[in-house]
Amino acid sequence: MLIDTHCHLDASEFDADREQVANAAWSAGVKRIVIPAVEVANFSTVCELAHDIQGGAYALGIHPLFVARARDEDLEVLRQSVISAMDDPLFVAIGEIGLDFFVPEISSGQARERQEYFYDVQLALAAEFDLPVLVHVRRSQDIVLKYLRRRTGVRCGIAHAFNGSAQQAQGFVERGFALGLGGAMTFERALQIRRHAVDIGLEHLVLETDAPDIPPAWLHAPNRRNSPDQLPRIADVLAELRGVDVQEVVRATTSTAYRVIPRLAAAGQP
Numbered sequence: 001m002l003i004d005t006h007c008h009l010d011a012s013e014f015d016a017d018r019e020q021v022a023n024a025a026w027s028a029g030v031k032r033i034v035i036p037a038v039e040v041a042n043f044s045t046v047c048e049l050a051h052d053i054q055g056g057a058y059a060l061g062i063h064p065l066f067v068a069r070a071r072d073e074d075l076e077v078l079r080q081s082v083i084s085a086m087d088d089p090l091f092v093a094i095g096e097i098g099l100d101f102f103v104p105e106i107s108s109g110q111a112r113e114r115q116e117y118f119y120d121v122q123l124a125l126a127a128e129f130d131l132p133v134l135v136h137v138r139r140s141q142d143i144v145l146k147y148l149r150r151r152t153g154v155r156c157g158i159a160h161a162f163n164g165s166a167q168q169a170q171g172f173v174e175r176g177f178a179l180g181l182g183g184a185m186t187f188e189r190a191l192q193i194r195r196h197a198v199d200i201g202l203e204h205l206v207l208e209t210d211a212p213d214i215p216p217a218w219l220h221a222p223n224r225r226n227s228p229d230q231l232p233r234i235a236d237v238l239a240e241l242r243g244v245d246v247q248e249v250v251r252a253t254t255s256t257a258y259r260v261i262p263r264l265a266a267a268g269q270p
Contacts, residue, residue: 001031006208013212022053025228036096038063059095095134127153183216
């Protein structure tokens with residue numbers, strides 16, 4: 001069975017056919033889809049969706065790209081939402097959280113400080129409740145790692161859409177994290193990501209789509225919407241790059257997903 005460890009199935013791009021998309025993924029062998037929240041406004045949405053689809057699971061957090069419109073009080077809303085969700089077996093992580101230093105407007109000054117503040121508070125929350133984190137690391141790997149080293153109570157998680165250096169990859173692995181690989185890996189020009197796909201132990205990798213974003217190479221304009229049913233072909237690419245049977249990739253990445261998201265394993269197979 002395949003696990004899509006990061007899929008924004010609640011996004012508006014799926015409003016017209018969300019049920020069909022989820023069913024197509026299930027039929028393709030994707031038996032778990034982790035749906036991370038991005039702001040307080042969609043906490044209930046991701047929870048309800050995870051319960052509505054076969055194999056759904058969800059995470060709660062405030063995404064760095066949404067920090068600018070978040071209020072300080074939202075962090076307390078998150079904490080109370082986590083407390084309420086702890087008895088829900090489909091609630092599995094804090095996420096999507098992290099830092100984004102790709103967007104110039106939020107990469108310096110007070111905007112960056114606020115990103116880092118929200119990230120650190122959410123890490124503290126994950127440590128308090130012994131939850132893994134799904135971290136956004138776009139051009140921010142070193143600072144994301146700096147905070148993780150401070151928050152020793154955060155024992156595991158996923159560096160989502162990882163595209164850092166080998167040294168940074170090792171930093172996440174040493175912290176008990178897996179690296180998320182998805183559509184970007186399918187492009188031949190993505191040399192660094194493809195090197196990681198080969199050089200890093202398979203036991204430290206998980207699969208993801210980030211749907212509807214980061215479409216794989218075979219989805220062409222005008223409709224390049226990514227979807228979780230693309231995960232089997234992404235697994236095929238990883239197997240081809242490593243020169244192994246795809247079933248080895250499926251077994252290993254599923255096992256790793258269960259290791260770095262323990263509540264997902266506790267929930268069992270859907």
